[in-house]
Amino acid sequence: MSFDTQGKVAVVTGASSGIGAATAARLARLGMTVVAVARRAERLEELAAAHPGIVPYTADVTRTEEVDALAAWVEQTHGACHVLVNNAGVGGGSFSGRDDLDDAVRTIDVNLLGPIRCMAAFAALLEASAPARVVNIGSVAGKLGVGPAAYAASKFGLVGFSEATGFAWASRGVTVCELNPGFIETEGFTQSQIKRTPLAGVVGRPEDVARAVHDVIDSGVAERTVPRWYRAFVVTRHVATPLYRAVAGRMERATGSRE
Numbered sequence: 391m392s393f394d395t396q397g398k399v400a401v402v403t404g405a406s407s408g409i410g411a412a413t414a415a416r417l418a419r420l421g422m423t424v425v426a427v428a429r430r431a432e433r434l435e436e437l438a439a440a441h442p443g444i445v446p447y448t449a450d451v452t453r454t455e456e457v458d459a460l461a462a463w464v465e466q467t468h469g470a471c472h473v474l475v476n477n478a479g480v481g482g483g484s485f486s487g488r489d490d491l492d493d494a495v496r497t498i499d500v501n502l503l504g505p506i507r508c509m510a511a512f513a514a515l516l517e518a519s520a521p522a523r524v525v526n527i528g529s530v531a532g533k534l535g536v537g538p539a540a541y542a543a544s545k546f547g548l549v550g551f552s553e554a555t556g557f558a559w560a561s562r563g564v565t566v567c568e569l570n571p572g573f574i575e576t577e578g579f580t581q582s583q584i585k586r587t588p589l590a591g592v593v594g595r596p597e598d599v600a601r602a603v604h605d606v607i608d609s610g611v612a613e614r615t616v617p618r619w620y621r622a623f624v625v626t627r628h629v630a631t632p633l634y635r636a637v638a639g640r641m642e643r644a645t646g647s648r649e
């Protein structure tokens with residue numbers, strides 16, 4: 391069933407750069423009012439100046455009171471929320487021991503608890519605005535345990551949360567979708583290491599993901615990988631585990647951190 395975006399209200403977190411900025415711009419071009427959320431107000435104002443339909447809003451997704459205030463403001467100002475894109479995220483570093491604990495906790499706070507806070511705050515408004523969509527931006531690292539461990543854990547957690555709420559919220563008219571991008575070059579994920587390897591050609595652009603976000607909103611599909619061919623690795627992980635582990639181990643050594 392296609393989803394009519396014209397005149398509808400979307401909230402996009404992590405909209406001050408990369409995938410979130412590209413997604414906010416694309417949804418605004420589709421006729422949506424887009425509340426663009428992040429911590430860097432100046433960046434959001436620049437984005438709003440360049441794209442009619444984008445409304446900047448400064449909030450930190452690790453602060454429950456700021457997320458609750460965002461949802462209340464959206465309801466008061468726009469009266470609805472038809473699409474929530476949980477995109478704000480950080481990469482995190484490698485996990486070797488005690489020195490890495492704070493970074494790991496921070497990564498999970500932003501990448502997993504952030505979307506949970508947002509879904510909690512917007513649940514009632516999404517239901518009142520139904521049919522509505524939630525698009526959670528996970529990662530291929532949420533399907534394959536490669537790269538920084540806390541990052542993979544945060545995204546594996548998001549896959550599970552999306553799937554469970556997807557089943558539970560369907561009867562409320564709210565479709566929860568999980569979108570898992572592969573390597574995309576952005577400020578937070580420069581892909582500098584992989585770009586120095588023979589795998590450099592796999593690195594995509596934020597606009598590729600923004601297009602996939604629109605496809606997912608339109609189709610309401612439960613889970614999508616972008617680019618789609620990464621799915622082959624996910625299938626291999628389950629049906630040919632020893633082969634997957636051999637290839638993933640080589641990739642890990644070739645690419646190191648996702649930073």
Ligand SMILES: NC(=O)c1ccc[n+]([C@@H]2O[C@H](COP(=O)([O-])OP(=O)(O)OC[C@H]3O[C@@H](n4cnc5c(N)ncnc54)[C@H](OP(=O)(O)O)[C@@H]3O)[C@@H](O)[C@H]2O)c1
Binds near residue numbers: 431
């Ligand atoms: N690039 C990739 O290769 C790739 C692959 C798979 C998945 N992803 C996922 O895609 C999403 C977007 O990443 P990106 O590649 O576009 O990186 P990016 O350009 O660094 O964007 C990250 C965004 O998250 C926001 N953010 C970070 N912490 C926040 C917080 N506490 N509260 C509110 N906003 C916060 C940042 O804004 P402020 O700093 O202004 O707050 C920024 O707008 C992330 O969830 C990431 O895990 C990326």
